[in-house]
Structure formats: C-alpha cells, structure tokens
Amino acid sequence: MAAIMIQGTGSDVGKSVLVAGLCRAFANRGLNVRPFKPQNMSNNAAVTADGGEIGRAQATQALACRARASVDMNPVLLKPQGDRTSQLVVRGAVRGTLAASNWRQGRAGLLDVALESYHRLAAGTDLVVVEGAGSPAETNLRAGDIANMGFARAARVPVVLAGDIDRGGLIASLVGTHAVIDADDAAMIRGFLVNKFRGDPALFDDGMTTIEQRTGWRGLGIVPWLGAARRLPSEDAVVLERPAAGRDGRIVIACPVTPRIANFDDFDPLKLEPGVELVMVPPGRAIPDAAMIVLAGSKATCADLSFLRTQGWDIDIVAHHRKGRPVLGLCGGYQMLGRSVSDPAGIEGPPGSIAGLGLLAVDTVLGGDKALSRVTGTALGARFEGYEIHLGRTAGPDTARPVGRLHDGRAEGAVSADGLVAGSYVHGLLGLKAQRAAWLARIGVAATGPDHAADIDAALDEIAAALEVALDLEAMLAIAQG
Structure with a gap:
C-alpha cells in the first residue's frame, strides 16, 4: 500500500479538486485507489453506503476512484451551526456539539479514530490519496492537529504542498510555509505544485526554481485553471457563484444564500440546463424577479429562517407566490416553508420555536435520531434517486x-x-x-442537460487528463511508495 497527502498553503487553494483528479488519474491507470480526509469542516455532506455521513468532497473523490463512499474516508466531520459551535460527526454518526470553549477536550482521541479509519481503508488498496485541511502553516493549531502534519507524521504519509497562484503571493506562501513550520514537519513535504495557473506555464519557470532553491522541495508541475472543476459539487459556501440575473434570455431560478446554508449543491443540476440561470442571491440583495425560487438546506434552520426575515427575503418569497409562481424547498428549506419550526432541546441553537413562512400547512419539530439513508422513488411521474440527511419530523395537512x-x-x-x-x-x-425535466416543465423550460452524475463523471475524466499533462505523476507515485 502507498499513500500521498495533498496539503495546501491555505483554504480554497483547490485541494479537494486536486485529490479528486489524482484519484481518477491513478484509477484510470488501473490502480485500486481510495480518498481519505482525516478531518473536514463542511455543511455539504453526503450519505455513504454504510449509512453514515461524510463531507461532500470525499463522496465525489470516491466517485473519482469508482468506489463506494464509506465513513472511513472522512472519519471526523465538523458541521458549523453557529459562529462558535459545530456539530461533531465521528465515523458518520453525530457525537455531540463542540464549541470554542470545549474544543481541546472534545477532540481528544480523534487522532486515534482517524488513524484507525485510515488503516482500515488502506488495507487491500494500491494507493490512498489524503487531503489536508486549511494549511500546515497555521502553527497556532499545530498542537493536537489531526488534519495536516499531525496526521501525516502519525501515519507516516509523505506530503505534497499545493499553492494557488490565482490569488497572488504564491512564492511567499510556499516559501513562507517552509519558514514557519518546524523542521520535522517540513521534512514530511517531498514536493510542491502550483495550482490554478492561467497562461503559459513556462512564464513561471524562474518562480519554480526560486521555490525549489529556498525550500529544497521538488517542483512537481503547474496545474492550469481547470474549468471542469466548476462542474463538481461544491463543498464550501465561499465558492458560491454570484452571476447577474437573466443573461442571454434564460429563465431565472433564484436561491437565497443564508449563513448556514447546507447541501446547496442540490441545485447544481440546474446549471446543466442552457435555458436556466441559477442565481445564488447573497445577503444584502433582494431576490430578483424569477420563474422559481428554491430554498436549500440549513445546518441551523431556525437561525437561518430568522436571517431570511432580516433580509426581507420572506416578503420577496410571499410576493413571488402571490404571482402564481412555484417555490421548492429541500430539507431545511422544506422546514422553513411550513407554519413553524421548533427546537425544544436546543439541538441547532437556543431552545425555542419560530414561525415559518406559512406557505405549507406543515410543522416541524427538531429532535430524535438523524435520518441517514439513500433513497429512490418517483415524483411528478419520473424517477429520482438521492439521500436523506436531517434531524426532525415534519407533519401536517399538506x-x-x-x-x-x-x-x-x-x-x-x-x-x-x-x-x-x-x-x-x-x-x-x-x-x-x-x-x-418534470420540475422545469412547470416553468416552461425544456430540460436538455445530462444526468448530473454523468456530468460529474465526465468532469473528473477531464480533470484527470489535465493533471496527466501538467504534473509529474510518476514522481508523485514514487513519493507515495516511499
């Protein structure tokens, strides 16, 4: 068994896409590959074949490997539900809530959990591609770290460091990482790569040489800007696109972006339709005139519902409905559309109840065991497949x-x-x-796009092909094999 870990000089440098692309590239070479991320923080989650939840990126990476997702691929998942609190999910099951005040105590033993899952996952595989989180240069988080060098050293997994040239300061971020981490951590890094390059890579030859001379790390290649990455499910709300509404005569479907929005990739399939403009509406803007409004899930339904009202979006949604136009809510969005949402045990925040938008005659009470299951069925005369991942029960006449x-x-x-x-x-x-197609027919749009899963699979192949050209994959495989 071989393994390699992709760490980054910061958040959102493209680690998840790189790991997915590497998984597909090595799988295309006939290797039995698995993804792994010891600790993730995301409200975009997926249900695994073994009945747990993991980060959406790891589920996509499992697809890249052509493997079934399992809880061992992401044994520790933090799902933010407030500015200082996160739900802790361990091996797919909720363990409790962590706050800034009890973080050090709450994470005790999680490295052992991660190592156990890693070794179980690695057994019988040819290669494990591990994804880090944030940056190893965050030295204030090094004590007790399980996401980057803490895991790499405990599991003896060599590291490749990725930097994002699109955000600027690439040389400083790579050389600076070498300067601030301790020598034993730096020794785990066997090479670096440059990500998101636009233009002729030869223009950065001198930059690669400078980084190699100042760090002693081997340059493994320059990855171009990967347009196909936009077709993969997003993990973090920071990457939500904010296009202008109604371009090219397309029909607008609008989705307001709340602070704890979750699984907003549910609406990514709408981007496959040339006749549709999916508008993610940021705070501070009114919901535009739209053919349909969609409400995404939430990790803190009551808090996001309250936020929705402070933005005046409740008025926009009710006015939209009065015009005879449809509204669709998924998961937390479904709960918001009802008459009330109650959280008597304070699962997602302070105990209490809040009035819903009142567009559905249903009421939701949060509590009980979390529903975690993959499902198939029929709606509007057509087949669907997906998964449930929610707390609470919804009931009422509708x-x-x-x-x-x-x-x-x-x-x-x-x-x-x-x-x-x-x-x-x-x-x-x-x-x-x-x-x-059945939903879009309600607003007069013909669906011509492919199944979403097929488009993701095609995007993974495109990314893998680009990495085959841009990176020295033979060198990376040699690093993984030690």
Whole structure:
C-alpha cells in the first residue's frame, strides 16, 4: 500500500479538486485507489453506503476512484451551526456539539479514530490519496492537529504542498510555509505544485526554481485553471457563484444564500440546463424577479429562517407566490416553508420555536435520531434517486399531498393546496434528467442537460487528463511508495 497527502498553503487553494483528479488519474491507470480526509469542516455532506455521513468532497473523490463512499474516508466531520459551535460527526454518526470553549477536550482521541479509519481503508488498496485541511502553516493549531502534519507524521504519509497562484503571493506562501513550520514537519513535504495557473506555464519557470532553491522541495508541475472543476459539487459556501440575473434570455431560478446554508449543491443540476440561470442571491440583495425560487438546506434552520426575515427575503418569497409562481424547498428549506419550526432541546441553537413562512400547512419539530439513508422513488411521474440527511419530523395537512413516493411506498414531502409550493427531504432530487425535466416543465423550460452524475463523471475524466499533462505523476507515485 502507498499513500500521498495533498496539503495546501491555505483554504480554497483547490485541494479537494486536486485529490479528486489524482484519484481518477491513478484509477484510470488501473490502480485500486481510495480518498481519505482525516478531518473536514463542511455543511455539504453526503450519505455513504454504510449509512453514515461524510463531507461532500470525499463522496465525489470516491466517485473519482469508482468506489463506494464509506465513513472511513472522512472519519471526523465538523458541521458549523453557529459562529462558535459545530456539530461533531465521528465515523458518520453525530457525537455531540463542540464549541470554542470545549474544543481541546472534545477532540481528544480523534487522532486515534482517524488513524484507525485510515488503516482500515488502506488495507487491500494500491494507493490512498489524503487531503489536508486549511494549511500546515497555521502553527497556532499545530498542537493536537489531526488534519495536516499531525496526521501525516502519525501515519507516516509523505506530503505534497499545493499553492494557488490565482490569488497572488504564491512564492511567499510556499516559501513562507517552509519558514514557519518546524523542521520535522517540513521534512514530511517531498514536493510542491502550483495550482490554478492561467497562461503559459513556462512564464513561471524562474518562480519554480526560486521555490525549489529556498525550500529544497521538488517542483512537481503547474496545474492550469481547470474549468471542469466548476462542474463538481461544491463543498464550501465561499465558492458560491454570484452571476447577474437573466443573461442571454434564460429563465431565472433564484436561491437565497443564508449563513448556514447546507447541501446547496442540490441545485447544481440546474446549471446543466442552457435555458436556466441559477442565481445564488447573497445577503444584502433582494431576490430578483424569477420563474422559481428554491430554498436549500440549513445546518441551523431556525437561525437561518430568522436571517431570511432580516433580509426581507420572506416578503420577496410571499410576493413571488402571490404571482402564481412555484417555490421548492429541500430539507431545511422544506422546514422553513411550513407554519413553524421548533427546537425544544436546543439541538441547532437556543431552545425555542419560530414561525415559518406559512406557505405549507406543515410543522416541524427538531429532535430524535438523524435520518441517514439513500433513497429512490418517483415524483411528478419520473424517477429520482438521492439521500436523506436531517434531524426532525415534519407533519401536517399538506403531507397528504406528497411530492412523491419512495421505493418502499412511503409518501415523501408535501405540496400546498394550490400546487405551487413543494417541500422535500430528498437531497439530489434534481439529479436525474427526467426528474429535473418534470420540475422545469412547470416553468416552461425544456430540460436538455445530462444526468448530473454523468456530468460529474465526465468532469473528473477531464480533470484527470489535465493533471496527466501538467504534473509529474510518476514522481508523485514514487513519493507515495516511499
């Protein structure tokens, strides 16, 4: 078994995409590859075949390996639900809540968990590609670290450091990392790569030489700007696109972006449709005139519902409905569309209850065991497949008009009496072309895009092909093999 870890000089330098691309590139060479991330922080999660939840990026990386996702691929997941609190998920199951005040105590033993999952995952594989988190240069977090050098040294996994040239200061970020980490950590880094380069890579030859001379690390290549990366599911809300509405005569579908938005990649399939403009509406802007409004999930439904009102988006949504235009809410968005959301045990924040938007005659009570399951079914006369990942139960008169039926015959979701408002707990509802076509037909748009999964698979192949050209993969494999 061989392993290599991709760390970055900072957050959002492209580590997740690089790991996915490397997984597909090495899988295309016939290797049995698996992804691994010891600790992740994201509210975009996916349900695994073994019934747990992991970060969305690791699920995509599993697809890149053509393997089934498992909880061992991301044994520690932090899901932010407030400025200073996060839900702690260990091997796919909720363990509790961590706050800034109890972080040091709460993470005790998590390195052992990560190492156990790593060794179990690595058994029988040819190669494990590990993704770091943040940056090893955050030396204030080094004590007790399990995400970067703490894991790399404990598991004896060599590191390749990635820097993002698009944000500027690349030489300083790579050389600076070498300068601030301790010598034993620096010795784990066997090479570096440059990511997101636009133009002729030869223009940076002198820069590569400078970095090699100042760090002693080997340059492994310059990765171009990967346009296909935009077709992969996003993990962090920081990368949400903010296009202008209504370009090229396309029909606008609008989604407001709340502070704890989760699984917003549910609406990525809409980007595959040339007749649709998906507008992610940032705070401070009104929801534009749209053919449909969609509400994404949330890690803190009550708090995000309150935020939605402070933005005046509740007025926009109600006015949209009065015009006879449809609204679709998924998971937390479904809960917000109801009459009330109650959190008596304070699972997602302070205990209490909040009035919903009142567009669906349903009420939600948060609590009980988290629903974690992969599902298939039929809605609007077309098949869907996806997963459920939510806390709470929703009930009320409008559930008598379900959105669809699951494969076992159970009713799923709710539809308003006028048929304009729908809520569902199925993440990935719009992934299959036929299901997406049924929803878009309600606003007069013909669906011509592919199944979402097929488009992701094609994007992974494009990224892998680009990495084959840009990087010295033979050298990286030699590093992994020690």
